[in-house]
Amino acid sequence: MSINKIVITSGIYQDRELRLLVSFDENDKPTDLINLDITKVGEIHLATVEKVLTDIDACIIKMDSGDKGFIENKKLKPEHFVQRHSEKKLVCQADQFYVQISQDRKGVKPYSCNFLENFSDSDINYSFVDYYVEHYVDMGCEIVSDLEEYLDSNLNIRRYEDSQISLWNLYGLTGILDKVSSKVVHLKSGANLVIEPTEAMTIIDINSSKNYGKSTPMETNLEALEEIARQLRLRSVSGIIIVDLLKVSKEEEQKLLVISNNYAQKDISIVTIHGFTNLGLLEITRSRSFASFQI
Template identity: 65%
Template sequence: MSIKKCVITKGIYQDKELRLLVSFDEKDKPLDVINLDISKIGTVCVASVEKVLNDIDACILKLSTGDKGFIENRKLKPEYFLERHSEKKKVCQADKFWVEITQDRKGTKPYSCKFIEAVDNAKINGNFIDFFINNYADIECEIVSDLPEIIGKDLNVREYSDVTYSLWQLYDITKLIDNITSKIVHLKNGGNIIIEPTEAMTIIDVNSAKSGGKSNPMETNKQALTELASQLRLRSISGIIIVDLLKVSREEEQELINYFKELCKSDMSNISLHGFSNLGLMELTRSRSFSTFII
């Protein structure tokens, strides 16, 4: 599913103002919901070494954006330095250099960064929106916004100017946020999946329809996996994911693995499917691209 439209807008949700980027496919189905006040991937800034972590050959950085950063030292070269305080040590406190944010922070952890050797003005002025549009959106993607600070950027943005009906209302963003922050996601056949994030992993429980008739486990499982593939991306869920599907045969388990692999091909993050455990739980991991959607 390629990104055919990006809506950049703001609105109030639970008494809090949110600035969001929401991407859609050709059928106006939402693909990504990203909080622009948290996501900073692609931002280029000056970093000052706050603490050297010699045991893992890395540094904690103070970024010019006001945030904390983390970087591994092994790719640091002398030509990267803006300020250097020791010729003997690879890096020491208060050294400065250009970095680019490559991964959003998770909770209170710092942003992951990489060293930048040469920086031009275009990169310095770049931010997450530029990064997302240039790296993930379709070449003919329509970008629409009602935010003045976005309309003025060189992104070929179409200005939305209907003051009687906002973009937030037009795309029913409140309902979309309700959906991706709810623990329960309902399936077409009456079943549901329950999404339980924990500190160590995310647990997905699949339930059949509560009806008098006998449900088809494979049908429910496929509906659940289809919805799960969408929810992983919408919620930016990453790390270890355990899925408790309805009980099926070994042959059907392999069919479900192949089915889910096809669903994941359009995901921007890398998903590794590790199969079923002895307890019949599907195990997978998803790399972290953007911050998990939180209010």
């Protein structure tokens, strides 16, 4: 999925003010939906060591934002510390250094961080938006925003100035949020997906619904797989994913695996297609890149 446009704006949804980054593909379909109030991947912070975890060779840090982080000691280079309290130990409590958040936290767990060896004063303002554009967006992508904090960045962001309609309403973000918040996704053929997140995994069921008898199970599965690939990224689904496709032959299952792997290669996260179980369930795992969208 190539990103054609990025919208950065804020608005009210379900009585809450949200700051969002929404990217769109060449067909104007939403690709990524990021809550900028909870997603912090890419941010750079000065960190202070709170606790050294000798049993797992890592440490808990407190960043200047007040957030807790986790970093493996093997990533540290004491010669690049801002402040060091022992020449004999690799790291000890109260040592200070710069880190970059590499993975959003899940629940109350600390953020995973990487050590920053080379650092300049300008890097301290590096945000998730900078990170996203640098890593996932090609040259020529249009970026538009009405938020002052991002207009002052080094990114080529166009200021939105139409007073007749808000940027939020222009791109129908309330409707996009409604769809992402729903567990049912309707397909063009009349079939639908039911996406059920649980504590242990995400379960996706394909129902032929109004499409019954109009398309073959294979045709419905092909349509479903394309939409599943889009929904996993749009909703930032990670971990174990079980897909209950419509029953097809073993030969057709192999074709579905090939197609699933093709979609997996286009994802910004690491997606692994593990194959079908004896019960005909498709097993997938997807790495965690950004925090799952939350209202």
